[in-house]
Amino acid sequence: MAETEIYRSSTFAPVNIAVIKYWGKRDTKLNLPTNSSLSVTLSQDDLRTHTTASCSDSFTSETLTLNDAPQDISGARTQACLRELRQLRQTLEENDSSLPKLSPMKLKIVSQNNFPAAAGLASSAAGFAALVRSIADLYALPSTPTELSRIARQGSGSACRSLFGGYVAWNQGTQLDGSDSVAYSVAEQAHWPEMRALILVASAEKKDVSSTSGMQATVATSTLFQHRVENVVPGRMEGMEKAIKERDFPAFADLTMKDSNNFHATCLDTSPSILYLNDTSRAAIRICTAINSSAEDGKPICAYTFDAGPNAVVYYLASHTDAVAGVFKGILGSELEGWEGVKGRDVKAGSVPEGY
Numbered sequence: 630m631a632e633t634e635i636y637r638s639s640t641f642a643p644v645n646i647a648v649i650k651y652w653g654k655r656d657t658k659l660n661l662p663t664n665s666s667l668s669v670t671l672s673q674d675d676l677r678t679h680t681t682a683s684c685s686d687s688f689t690s691e692t693l694t695l696n697d698a699p700q701d702i703s704g705a706r707t708q709a710c711l712r713e714l715r716q717l718r719q720t721l722e723e724n725d726s727s728l729p730k731l732s733p734m735k736l737k738i739v740s741q742n743n744f745p746a747a748a749g750l751a752s753s754a755a756g757f758a759a760l761v762r763s764i765a766d767l768y769a770l771p772s773t774p775t776e777l778s779r780i781a782r783q784g785s786g787s788a789c790r791s792l793f794g795g796y797v798a799w800n801q802g803t804q805l806d807g808s809d810s811v812a813y814s815v816a817e818q819a820h821w822p823e824m825r826a827l828i829l830v831a832s833a834e835k836k837d838v839s840s841t842s843g844m845q846a847t848v849a850t851s852t853l854f855q856h857r858v859e860n861v862v863p864g865r866m867e868g869m870e871k872a873i874k875e876r877d878f879p880a881f882a883d884l885t886m887k888d889s890n891n892f893h894a895t896c897l898d899t900s901p902s903i904l905y906l907n908d909t910s911r912a913a914i915r916i917c918t919a920i921n922s923s924a925e926d927g928k929p930i931c932a933y934t935f936d937a938g939p940n941a942v943v944y945y946l947a948s949h950t951d952a953v954a955g956v957f958k959g960i961l962g963s964e965l966e967g968w969e970g971v972k973g974r975d976v977k978a979g980s981v982p983e984g985y
């Protein structure tokens with residue numbers, strides 16, 4: 630008897646860290662956001678997800694393992710991604726009878742993150758981008774990154790931005806079916822290659838409030854959130870695109886820190902309050918503030934931002950490496966208790982390499 634063939638494809642996906650935060654869904658089923666957002670895709674040299682998707686007639690169940698632990702894939706969001714990708718493959722198969730019939734086969738997905746999951750370092754972003762990308766490759770889909778971002782968005786909102794390198798926005802969109810709620814490139818990494826990010830791991834533990842449930846609680850209970858969505862974010866999106874296009878670091882830094890603060894203020898304003906930042910996070914804010922106030926011309930040279938977790942990401946330009954990363958490493962390495970060592974790394978804002 631002939632051996633049953635196994636079809637397989639692997640991909641890497643990068644993390645992205647938002648400078649204008651996504652927080653809030655207007656449609657929880659389709660994962661449509663209440664506001665647009667903007668992020669920087671980090672180099673895959675440091676933080677990355679590696680995912681292999683395979684399918685075969687011999688597989689009897691559909692599985693996903695993350696860092697060797699079996700995951701539940703029955704959730705509506707993972708299922709939405711799988712269904713859409715399968716549908717696209719099925720259409721290809723219907724139009725070309727010479728193609729192997731992969732769409733009815735069970736999928737086996739094996740994923741590894743090389744950084745803490747569910748700790749506010751965007752594991753769901755890299756994770757779902759890699760999941761969608763690996764299956765799209767396995768199915769040889771002709772889909773563009775924009776189309777894949779629409780699918781990945783349904784797995785985790787922030788994942789849509791990890792399909793692009795460099796500086797990436799996610800347009801909240803206006804369509805009820807979410808067809809225009811996709812990511813797009815604001816600028817390639819090469820447009821502003823001097824950007825660096827220092828990742829400061831205050832805690833690698835799983836957060837007690839997931840992004841999904843946290844933002845739903847904020848939408849339901851925070852009045853400050855309404856103000857953020859209506860009056861704060863739209864202007865900041867414009868300002869941030871302009872700052873990036875003009876390579877204006879002080880404007881980029883100012884908006885980045887303000888938006889992180891505003892997002893965490895809506896978390897505090899949620900009932901019951903959501904507290905992602907801890908004393909260590911606040912120490913990082915103070916260090917950034919001190920570094921910026923000592924800058925010669927009074928303009929910021931570093932910008933902190935925190936996702937839904939205590940870990941800081943500090944953006945700066947390569948020319949200020951000593952004044953920013955050097956100072957952080959000096960202080961955190963010796964004096965500050967509470968950090969789990971200095972796991973901070975200089976992470977270049979990377980583009981997605983060819984063949985990714």
Ligand code: ADP
Pocket residue numbers: 678695740741742745746747748749750751752753754755756757759760785838839840841936937938
């Ligand atoms: P984070 O701040 O790390 O993005 P979230 O609460 O948004 O935290 O999402 C964490 C969840 O994302 C995990 O519990 C897991 O379900 C999912 N996830 C993380 N990594 C992967 C991966 N490589 N493949 C599939 N899903 C993943």
Ligand code: DP6
Pocket residue numbers: 646647649650651652660666751753754784785786787788840841842935936937
């Ligand atoms: C604070 O994309 O993880 O990191 O769509 O429910 O999976 P789900 O949420 P997720 O939320 C990310 C929130 C954030 C800000 C951001 O990345 O824009």
Ligand code: CO
Pocket residue numbers: 751752753754785787840
């Ligand atoms: Co996430």
